[in-house]
Amino acid sequence: MIVFDLKCSRHGHPFEAWFGSSADYEDQRTRGLLTCPVCGDPDIDKALMAPAIPAKANRRSDTPAPSSVAMAQGPQAVEAAKARAVIEQLAKAQSEALKDSQWVGRQFADVARAMHYGEQDHASVHGEVAPEEAKALMEEGVPVAPLPFPVIPPKAQN
Template identity: 50%
Template sequence: MIVFDLSCSKGHRFEGWFGSSDDFAGQKADGLLECPTCGCDNVGKAPMAPSVPAKGNARAEAGDEAQQMATGDMPSAVRKALEGLAKAQAKALENSTWVGDRFAEKAREMHYGEVDEAPIHGRTTRDEAEELSAEGIAVAPLLVPVAPPDELN
C-alpha cells in the first residue's frame, strides 16, 4: 500500500491509499477519484514534504529540544538529571551487596532476624516485591538499571 496526499481543484486536501503508483494513475485516468469534501473529480497529488531523517553523526543545536527528541537525542536537562540520578544510585550501592535472583530470600532472612541486616540489591519480580512490602519488608526499585557483577567487562 502507498499513501498519497491528494487535493482537488477547489483546494481541499485529503489522503488516498493505493496498491501502487500505477493503481493511482489508473483510477485517476478512469475518473474514479473524487474529493470527499466537495465531490469534485479534478483530483491530483498534492505536494508533500519528504521525510528525511537527520544524518547519524549530526547533532541538534543546543536549545532545540523538539529536534533533539525527534532525532532520538535526549534534551540536555533530562540527560543531566539522569546522570545525577545514576551517580546518586551508584553511591548508594557502593556498600551494598549484589545478591542476584536471591533478593527476596535474603531480604526475608534479614527481616526475620535469621542473618544480620546489611544493604543488598538484586533481582526480583514485581509480584515478589509486592509480597515483601505486604510483609513489612522495605523494598524499592532501582531507577537506573544495574548490570550484575558477573556480566561486567
C-alpha cells in the same frame, strides 16, 4: 576571535563559526559568504546563545547547563538536555548508593526476608526479584525499593 552559534533560516540547522569580530560576521553575511554546512542555505542568522558567565564559587551546581546548540534547536532540545542531566544525576546517585551494597542476585527476596525477620544481620544488599515477589515483600512490610536503572550482575560485567 569570536564564536557565534548560527542557524539557517530554511531548516534551522544549528552550527557554529569563528570570526575576527562582529563586524567580520556582518561583512561576510551581507556579501553572501556564509552558507549552512548541512543544506547550503545562504540565509544565515545568529542563533540564540546562552552567555558563558561563570557562577560564583559558592553558587556552582554540579548539573551542567544546557548547551547553546541545544538552546538554538528550540525548547524541545533544552528540555532533552535537562532530562539527560537529571538522568545522569540519578545514575550517579544510584552508583554511589550501591558502592557499599552487596549483590545477592536472585536470592534477594530470601535475604531481604531473613534480615527483616532477624534471621540474618542487616546489610545493604541489592539483587533481582520478579514484580510479584517485590509486591509480596512490600505487603509483608519488608523494606525494599526498586532501583531507577537496571544493574549488571558482577559476573556479567566485562
